[in-house]
Structures are given as C-alpha cells and as structure tokens.
Amino acid sequence: MGGRWEQIHRKPDVILEVAHNEDGIRRVLSQLELTDHHHLHWVIGMVKDKEVNKVLELLPKEATYYFTKAQIPRAMDEKELAEKANSIGLEGTNYSDVNTAVHAALAATKENDLILICGSVFLVGEVAPIPEH
Numbered sequence: 001m002g003g004r005w006e007q008i009h010r011k012p013d014v015i016l017e018v019a020h021n022e023d024g025i026r027r028v029l030s031q032l033e034l035t036d037h038h039h040l041h042w043v044i045g046m047v048k049d050k051e052v053n054k055v056l057e058l059l060p061k062e063a064t065y066y067f068t069k070a071q072i073p074r075a076m077d078e079k080e081l082a083e084k085a086n087s088i089g090l091e092g093t094n095y096s097d098v099n100t101a102v103h104a105a106l107a108a109t110k111e112n113d114l115i116l117i118c119g120s121v122f123l124v125g126e127v128a129p130i131p132e133h
Contacts (some may be wrong), residue, residue, distance in 0.1 A: 065092025070122035
C-alpha cells in the first residue's frame, strides 16, 4: 500500500502519509524532524470515528493547516475539523476537497517548504498527480 511517507513532488516537497491515529502521527512527527524544510504546510482530513482530538493536540502549532475531507460519508466535515483545530491554536483554512486544499498549499509554498498530506487513507487516495512546473 502506498502513502507511507511517499514523496510525490519536489520543490516544494510533497509527502503523502496515511497516518491517522496517535501512534501514526507520532511517527510522522519524528520523520518531520529529519527533514530539511523551511515551513510546514499540512493538508489534513480525518474520519469521524478516529482519535481526532488526540491527533490534533499532537500537531505543531507553527505549521499552516489546510483542513479538508475525503469524499466519503465517514469523513469529518472540514469546517468541524477546522473549528476543533482552531480551538487549540492550529491556524488554517478549510477546503471542501483534498485537491483544492493541495492547490492552495502549492500556491502558498516556497521551494524549500514541505507539504504533508495526511490524516486518512481515503484522503490520500483522492490526491491527484501534481504536474511539474
């Protein structure tokens, strides 16, 4: 299965990651410490029945967030996810689908930034190929 720290673009680096619970996010955070990037742009969407609050509490406050959802009934609404995240100090904007969120992140990044797309296997599966510049 793809989506375990799978790099799909360079300059900026774009990573797909299927982590969606506390343990998975802790591994992602450890991996992020090993990357050489200027600013982190985190595209995130989760399903309602996962450890949403516990996951959000682990996320770095200094990142820019793009809250979104997979196109499945179990997906948490992106506005609800954004509200939960904003209430604990995570800043970002919400988008109705992952590819709109990814394009917004690409438009906001510099070459040495990192875009991480994470939070649900379903979300990662909906990411369209990113054309090279």
